[in-house]
Amino acid sequence: MTISIWRYSHLALAVSSFVFVFLASVTGIVLAFQPISEQLQPFKSDGFDTASLAETLSVFKKTYPEVTALEIDKNDFVSASVITEDNKNLNGYFNPITAEYLGEKVEPSKLFQFATTLHRSLFLKGVGRFFVGLCSFLLFLIAVSGAILIIKRQRSFKKFFSKIVNDNFAQYWHVVLGRLSLIPIIVITITGVYLSLLKFNLLPESKASHTVDFEAISETPIQEIEAFTVFKNIPLADVKSVEFPFSSDVEDYYTIYLKDKEIVVNQFTGEVLSEIKYPLVTLISALSLNLHTGKGSIIWSLILAFACLNILFFIYSGFAMTLKRQKAKLRNKFKKHKCEYIILVGSENGSTIPFANAFYKQLIKAGKKVYITELNKYETFKKVKHIIVFTATYGEGEPPTNANTFLEQLKSTEQLYPISFSVVGFGSYAYPDFCQFALDVDRGFKAKKAHQFLPPFKINDRSLEAFNQWIYSFNKASGLVLEIPQKKLVSPPKQTKALQVISKTDVVSNPDDTFIITLKPSRKQRFNSGDLLAVYPENDYRERLYSIGKVNGNVQLSVKHYRNGFGSNYINSLQENAVFKARIIRNSAFHFPSKTTRVLLVANGTGIAPFIGMTHENTSKIETHLYYGLREKQSLNVYKKDLDSALQKKQLTQLHLAFSRVENKQYVQDLLLEDAPFVAETLKNNGVVMLCGSLAMQKGVLQVLNVICEKYNQKPLRYYQSKKQLKMDCY
Numbered sequence: 001m002t003i004s005i006w007r008y009s010h011l012a013l014a015v016s017s018f019v020f021v022f023l024a025s026v027t028g029i030v031l032a033f034q035p036i037s038e039q040l041q042p043f044k045s046d047g048f049d050t051a052s053l054a055e056t057l058s059v060f061k062k063t064y065p066e067v068t069a070l071e072i073d074k075n076d077f078v079s080a081s082v083i084t085e086d087n088k089n090l091n092g093y094f095n096p097i098t099a100e101y102l103g104e105k106v107e108p109s110k111l112f113q114f115a116t117t118l119h120r121s122l123f124l125k126g127v128g129r130f131f132v133g134l135c136s137f138l139l140f141l142i143a144v145s146g147a148i149l150i151i152k153r154q155r156s157f158k159k160f161f162s163k164i165v166n167d168n169f170a171q172y173w174h175v176v177l178g179r180l181s182l183i184p185i186i187v188i189t190i191t192g193v194y195l196s197l198l199k200f201n202l203l204p205e206s207k208a209s210h211t212v213d214f215e216a217i218s219e220t221p222i223q224e225i226e227a228f229t230v231f232k233n234i235p236l237a238d239v240k241s242v243e244f245p246f247s248s249d250v251e252d253y254y255t256i257y258l259k260d261k262e263i264v265v266n267q268f269t270g271e272v273l274s275e276i277k278y279p280l281v282t283l284i285s286a287l288s289l290n291l292h293t294g295k296g297s298i299i300w301s302l303i304l305a306f307a308c309l310n311i312l313f314f315i316y317s318g319f320a321m322t323l324k325r326q327k328a329k330l331r332n333k334f335k336k337h338k339c340e341y342i343i344l345v346g347s348e349n350g351s352t353i354p355f356a357n358a359f360y361k362q363l364i365k366a367g368k369k370v371y372i373t374e375l376n377k378y379e380t381f382k383k384v385k386h387i388i389v390f391t392a393t394y395g396e397g398e399p400p401t402n403a404n405t406f407l408e409q410l411k412s413t414e415q416l417y418p419i420s421f422s423v424v425g426f427g428s429y430a431y432p433d434f435c436q437f438a439l440d441v442d443r444g445f446k447a448k449k450a451h452q453f454l455p456p457f458k459i460n461d462r463s464l465e466a467f468n469q470w471i472y473s474f475n476k477a478s479g480l481v482l483e484i485p486q487k488k489l490v491s492p493p494k495q496t497k498a499l500q501v502i503s504k505t506d507v508v509s510n511p512d513d514t515f516i517i518t519l520k521p522s523r524k525q526r527f528n529s530g531d532l533l534a535v536y537p538e539n540d541y542r543e544r545l546y547s548i549g550k551v552n553g554n555v556q557l558s559v560k561h562y563r564n565g566f567g568s569n570y571i572n573s574l575q576e577n578a579v580f581k582a583r584i585i586r587n588s589a590f591h592f593p594s595k596t597t598r599v600l601l602v603a604n605g606t607g608i609a610p611f612i613g614m615t616h617e618n619t620s621k622i623e624t625h626l627y628y629g630l631r632e633k634q635s636l637n638v639y640k641k642d643l644d645s646a647l648q649k650k651q652l653t654q655l656h657l658a659f660s661r662v663e664n665k666q667y668v669q670d671l672l673l674e675d676a677p678f679v680a681e682t683l684k685n686n687g688v689v690m691l692c693g694s695l696a697m698q699k700g701v702l703q704v705l706n707v708i709c710e711k712y713n714q715k716p717l718r719y720y721q722s723k724k725q726l727k728m729d730c731y
């Protein structure tokens with residue numbers, strides 16, 4: 001069954017029960033505090049847990065001439081109805097050890113009474129109860145379909161609780177909180193349904209009725225109540241209530257209601273006259289009530305409140321996700337069989353669609369006839385000559401749902417004219433199979449002998465910069481001049497915070513046109529080396545990202561200055577003490593590992609910035625080797641002080657340098673190849689390799705690492721990548 005069937009079921013159930021679930025959750029939150037407020041009242045007496053029924057009944061009998069009823073509630077409060085020496089009627093809570101009167105019973109507040117009726121029946125009596133029961137069942141189905149969606153998303157039951165990547169607030173927390181509150185929600189819904197069935201008498205119920213042999217009943221041997229063996233053996237905590245004999249006739253007896261049975265006891269001899277064990281249904285009913293209401297347990301009540309609160313969040317986040325998916329619709333101006341250009345989109349959560357739509361609009365503007373549709377809707381398009389694919393990747397390098405049959409369709413579908421194709425992959429470095437499905441699509445077209453117009457292009461985390469690079473290549477190859485209006489693709493700067501320039505090195509004195517800038521966040525902010533700094537040079541939607549190092553609590557960037565560089569020119573123009581606004585983005589997939597056997601840091605150029613910070617953070621002195629590629633010896637000058645200090649403090653074990661603009665030039669991948677057995681051993685022993693720098697360097701290094709892994713460890717690099725031993729942040 002495909003993920004979409006489960007998703008539609010999940011959504012349909014949520015939509016159909018939304019109002020009831022909302023009301024039940026709001027009132028559920030209020031009601032969860034009822035047991036808590038009760039438990040906080042001072043009516044539980046010391047010694048309750050160790051007292052026996054014999055002790056309590058004996059002290060009551062000695063203290064009061066008459067006791068007519070005794071009850072113990074879920075909070076272990078003992079209430080009774082007694083007549084005192086001076087003939088007064090006393091009703092309320094008592095101390096079970098001393099029989100001292102503690103106070104009147106407290107009625108639930110008006111708020112709790114109101115919430116209870118609304119929760120149980122929506123003030124609609126039987127009809128309301130029916131709907132609440134039904135909605136409880138629907139919520140159960142929502143929870144089950146949600147759990148199935150999580151299993152499908154995680155690709156296996158075993159990975160149910162594995163880490164998930166946070167790339168969308170609503171989606172991330174929907175899954176994280178869904179996993180946390182799954183069990184309480186299942187418990188709430190099953191018990192809710194059970195209690196409803198009970199109310200409608202749909203469960204077998206047996207009323208206990210005692211048969212006492214009155215012929216054989218005897219007043220002797222008479223015993224004091226504290227000597228009744230049966231009462232001595234019953235802990236008070238097991239008792240629900242006691243009915244006292246009406247008179248001193250021997251035919252009148254004690255009836256004791258326990259948690260699992262009822263017994264009838266001779267008031268003179270203490271003999272057990274009858275015993276009825278409760279059937280399973282009665283025990284389950286009592287358990288259901290406790291589990292559903294949280295009565296008697298502050299911790300369980302808090303868990304129930306948390307689950308109800310989460311249900312409200314699921315309503316919000318679920319609808320937010322649906323709205324986002326709905327917004328990302330594909331709309332066409334031309335009929336599909338009239339178009340020369342076909343854009344095919346593969347998307348699960350809709351974020352790829354604005355990119356495809358923007359491209360579609362530009363092609364239309366350029367006077368082309370274009371049709372845009374989902375990958376699964378691939379067919380023989382009568383006029384097509386150019387196919388452009390924009391697709392995300394899911395699971396372990398798999399297609400999104402709306403592209404899951406595409407590769408098969410591609411094999412069996414022929415176009416009428418020779419076609420050219422280009423594939424743009426949207427994915428994330430956080431996953432080992434980066435943009436794998438896009439590569440599969442590219443391979444699929446190649447297998448059909450179609451003309452590859454542009455090589456497959458991979459975009460990390462919806463990077464606008466990368467998308468523009470691809471547009472640039474497309475323009476160059478096609479002769480078109482498409483310009484993507486960026487506003488719609490990137491939201492304007494949010495959550496920016498002020499940073500002050502502490503120091504900046506001089507760009508002129510560096511042969512690589514590189515400078516280091518150190519910034520102090522104006523307010524205390526939690527960040528780590530490897531996080532990203534988003535800079536907004538024109539204070540608009542255009543952002544530039546820089547990998548940061550944390551050095552002495554400050555943000556340190558290494559920036560290469562380009563003459564027309566939008567971001568680098570702006571940063572270079574900032575003078576000492578200048579204050580500007582930027583946003584720190586957490587990038588936990590690229591943090592220095594806190595526990596590992598050895599770390600190999602591989603960088604070129606400005607990619608060293610986060611690594612300098614990481615060597616500062618490596619106070620536990622994890623064995624760390626830095627492989628660093630630069631142009632020439634002088635290029636190192638700006639970093640020398642920091643690196644020497646790290647080496648001296650043993651926070652950096654060894655520095656391996658490769659210079660690319662000298663005689664016998666070398667690249668970092670050459671250094672890695674020289675140290676191949678060492679690199680292989682590092683990965684074999686669960687060490688970590690981190691990469692930061694240019695995409696060209698990344699490509700070269702990945703090739704070399706793969707060769708090393710295959711040769712020395714007989715494993716592909718992806719094996720270590722899936723174990724999160726390879727971390728990358730390249731641009």
Ligand SMILES: Cc1cc2nc3c(=O)[nH]c(=O)nc-3n(C[C@H](O)[C@H](O)[C@H](O)COP(=O)(O)O)c2cc1C
Nearest residue numbers: 347348349350351352392393397427428431434435
């Ligand atoms: C559960 C899940 C699995 C993913 N698996 C991969 C993957 O294997 N490779 C990859 O490059 N990206 C992966 N991604 C990232 C998405 O492809 C990326 O966020 C993409 O921009 C989403 O596009 P969409 O919103 O159009 O579906 C995954 C995302 C999620 C939520």
